[in-house]
Amino acid sequence: MKKQIILFIxxxxxxxxxxxEENMQSAATLEGNWLLQNIPSGSxxxxxxNNFMIESGTVTINGTFKLIDKKMTGEVTSRxxxxxxxxxxxxxxxxxxITNDKVTFTNFDGNWRAIFSTWYGKQK
Numbered sequence: 331m332k333k334q335i336i337l338f339i340x341x342x343x344x345x346x347x348x349x350x351e352e353n354m355q356s357a358a359t360l361e362g363n364w365l366l367q368n369i370p371s372g373s374x375x376x377x378x379x380n381n382f383m384i385e386s387g388t389v390t391i392n393g394t395f396k397l398i399d400k401k402m403t404g405e406v407t408s409r410x411x412x413x414x415x416x417x418x419x420x421x422x423x424x425x426x427x428i429t430n431d432k433v434t435f436t437n438f439d440g441n442w443r444a445i446f447s448t449w450y451g452k453q454k
Contacts, residue, residue, distance in 0.1 A: 359428050360397060368451035375450055384445060389414045400425050402435075417441045 361379075366372035373386035377395070382404060384391040389411035395404035406420040417440075424438030424446050431454075435446035 360426070360433065363453040364433055364450035365453050366450055367448060373445070374453075375445075386445075388412055391417065397426070400427060402426050417445065422446075 360377045362377060364375040364377070366374070373384065376383040376385070380394050380396065382393050382395050390409070391406055391414060392408045393404050393406040395402055401423065402425070403423045404421065406417075409415060419440060422439045422442040424442065425436045427434045427436075431452035432449055433452070434449040438446035
């Protein structure tokens, strides 16, 4: 019985550790500044650690996010600027695809489609 428990715990740890490492690598590939369709004067997304920032005109929205495989979940922690409350609710989910220096966002909830409905290029 002891050997079975140790084997079970070992397998569980192996799965959990590799899964966390994979998730961290995914978030790391998102790290940095992204420009809406590579337009220098357009909206910007910034990802650092598990935090994000959206800058669009006079609007700045900050929050936290998690990335598991290609599924992103996020939560707003602060907003400022005219009409910054238009993006609702304060939580969102959607899918991302990162290829080279391009990230594509799809299937985001509610008004978040306005921000996450296209692609962004990585700022170098």
